Amino acid sequence: MPDYDHPIIHTKPPGPKARAMIAEDNSLLSKSLSRTSELVGVQAHGAFVEDIDGNVYLDFGSGIAVTVMGHTHPRVVQAIQKQAETLIHVNSCDYYSLPQIEYARRITRLSPGDYSKRIFFSNSGAESVECGIKAAKYGTEKPGMIAFVGGFHGRTMGALALTSNSAVARRRYTSSLMPDVAFAPYAYCYRCPFNQREDACGLECLRYLEEWVLQKVMPVEDCAAMIVEPIQGAGGYIVPPQAFLKGLERICRERDILFMVDEVQTGFCKTGHLFACDHFGITPDILCLSKAIAAGLPMGATITRSGLLEWELNTHENTLGGNPVVVAAALAVLDIVQEEHLAAAAAHIGSRLYQGLKVLQDRFEGIGDIRHAGAMLGIEFVQDRQTKEPAREARDRFIRECFEHGLLTLGAGPSSVRLAPPLILADEQIDMGLSIMEEVLSAPS
DSSP: OOOOOSOBOSSSSSOHHHHHHHHHHHHHSOTTOOOSSOOOEEEEEBTEEEETTSOEEEESSHHHHTOTTOBTOHHHHHHHHHHHTTOSOOOTTTOOOHHHHHHHHHHHHHSSOSSOEEEEEESSHHHHHHHHHHHHHHHHOOOEEEEETTOOOOSSHHHHHTOOSOHHHHTTTGGGSOSSEEEEOOOOGGGOTTOOOGGGOOOHHHHHIIIIIIIIISOGGGEEEEEEOSSBTTTTOBOOOHHHHHHHHHHHHHHTOEEEEEOTTTTTTTTSSSSHHHHHTOOOSEEEEOGGGGTTSOOEEEEEEGGGGOOOTTSSOOSSTTOHHHHHHHHHHHHHHHHTTHHHHHHHHHHHHHHHHHHHHHHOTTEEEEEEETTEEEEEEBSOTTTOOBOHHHHHHHHHHHHHTTEEOEEETTTEEEEOOOTTOOHHHHHHHHHHHHHHHHSOO
């Protein structure tokens, strides 16, 4: 196993082997895949990814907040290998398996909420949301849902109906999407839809939700659940005030609406807590998980109050959900996050990165906003700090040139960069990333 400790660029990426593979990919795979950078990865360990031409990159994206414990963590690899030697598949619809039961026991104890819980296993974040939708509607016998502008919950037809970060994803499907969905403004304080100042904000977004959405668009009597990302991920790593999320929980409790929290991207220590719900002090009725849950293997989980998953037989099933090998990896992840103190690491990494980015913001006018919770950081590029006009081209150039210098970053929203580095970074690796970003920002455009 290579012992990487810094980026290495042998040939300007994409190199010749990468270009050949990308050309073949472009002729075979769906054209819908956005592909942030021209990376053809062949192996990855710790915080580094090596491409097919031998270039090595420091990974500040973790495959969209997935490999938070580092790539190919030895404990995850060992757990996968051990389980694969004994049992790879058992049909979750018809039979039982020990890894499922053990994981359910552990995760329900760790997840927020001091109440009896049940869990449903699936294969992705979108599937975990779909399960939550069905549980909410089945349990309340109500048809409606409220979601938030700029949110992302998946691309399957139910989850897509709740998604509004990009019109492209919904185009040509709007007439086929799940009906009875209303949208409310998210607390995007840098771009407040009510033109409020954050230092004098009266949380107009909550007032609008209560006085307009719930009274004129989505009657309480019809609303099964309200779904929210504690931090909007694809929207740009938008971190709302705690009072906003606490307010949403209050509104749900007062009106007997289920509070559904999508932690597909925020879960597993990235905010400095095991779950972002703990970071913000909120308690969901339905919790949706995926991404980092199994270190990159496909897994989703929906945790609810027990009664919401006490369905009639055959109401909802999943053949591959809770696959023994995948759940073995997920159990290893729980061991790692607890025993290697990844929540504390996220708080330290996030603080160091945030302070370094604030220094860069002071120097470079194109950085309009820096926001973070733990090691989830958003950098928003603007044409002008007064008008806040998004600077998409500058953002895209930043990502491209960071890649060429050996640093992997991800885009989000109209003009933001999201950083979600592995929670195993040493200080010198944090500083390497900041140095590359400074070099890129200093270069003439």
